[in-house]
Amino acid sequence: MRRLLFILPFLLFCAISRAQIQFGYISYEQILKELPEYAQATQDLAALKATYEEEAQKGEEEFQRKFVDFLQGQKDFPQAIMQKRQAELQTLMDNGIAFRMKSQELINQAEKDLMQEAHKRLNRALLEVGVEYGYGYIINTDNNNCPYINPVVGVDVTELVRQKLGLSVATQEEEPAQTPAPASGEE
Numbered sequence: 001m002r003r004l005l006f007i008l009p010f011l012l013f014c015a016i017s018r019a020q021i022q023f024g025y026i027s028y029e030q031i032l033k034e035l036p037e038y039a040q041a042t043q044d045l046a047a048l049k050a051t052y053e054e055e056a057q058k059g060e061e062e063f064q065r066k067f068v069d070f071l072q073g074q075k076d077f078p079q080a081i082m083q084k085r086q087a088e089l090q091t092l093m094d095n096g097i098a099f100r101m102k103s104q105e106l107i108n109q110a111e112k113d114l115m116q117e118a119h120k121r122l123n124r125a126l127l128e129v130g131v132e133y134g135y136g137y138i139i140n141t142d143n144n145n146c147p148y149i150n151p152v153v154g155v156d157v158t159e160l161v162r163q164k165l166g167l168s169v170a171t172q173e174e175e176p177a178q179t180p181a182p183a184s185g186e187e
Contacts, residue, residue, distance in 0.1 A: 021135075021136035021137075021153070022134065022135055022136065022153050022154075022155060023135050023136050023137050023138065023139060023153060023154055023155070024129065024130065024133070024135045024137075024138040024139070024154070024155050024156070024157035024160075025138065025139040025140075025141050025146065025149055025154050025155070025156060025157065026126070026138060026139075026140065026141065026156070026157050026158050026161060027140070027141050027142055027158065028122070028140040028142055029142050030142075030158070031122060031158065031161055031162065031165070031167075032118055032119070032122055034162070034165075034167050035118045035121060035122065035165065035167070037117045037118035037121060038115070038118045041111075041114035041115050041117075041118060044110075044114055045107070045110060045111055045114055048107060048110055049107055052103040052106070052107065055099070055103075056096065056099055056100055056103065059092070059095065059096045059099060060096060062092065063089065063092045063093060063096060066085070066088065066089060066092065067089055069085075070085045070086070070089060121165065122161075122165070125161050125164040125165045126138050126157075126161060128164055129157055129160045129161050129164055133155075133157070133160065135155070135157070138157060139154070
């Protein structure tokens, strides 16, 4: 009997240590692109890019006009006017380059700001699915970051997240590998 009491905790420990944590996996970008917030942010970003591009084009057109004038009149210009026009052209060119660089920085920041709400919503849904179904973690499979996932312990949670977000369920020819039941609180 004493021997059984000593062996039983050891066997229980071995059984618990062999249990594996189940995890989920998803293509973050795929779901992100399905969100209405993403579509709106993409539209807003395209409009902002078009505005900056239009302004940059105006600067380039002004540079081209002045450059043509410079080329046409350079034979007749005295040295002082020629140097003044060259300096003016250089300034216009430098300003154009600086504007392009600054506008790219502003566009990058605007993209982060505009996409923030979509990222928050998706992250919240991932958290809820992870907690509700008892996953140890959810892996992002974008960019072939995880080329192999063991189907015994890994579950594609794409449809669960879509449901949580209220997105239409994608029609697939194949059935999902596993449809997990929500965690009951027992471990």
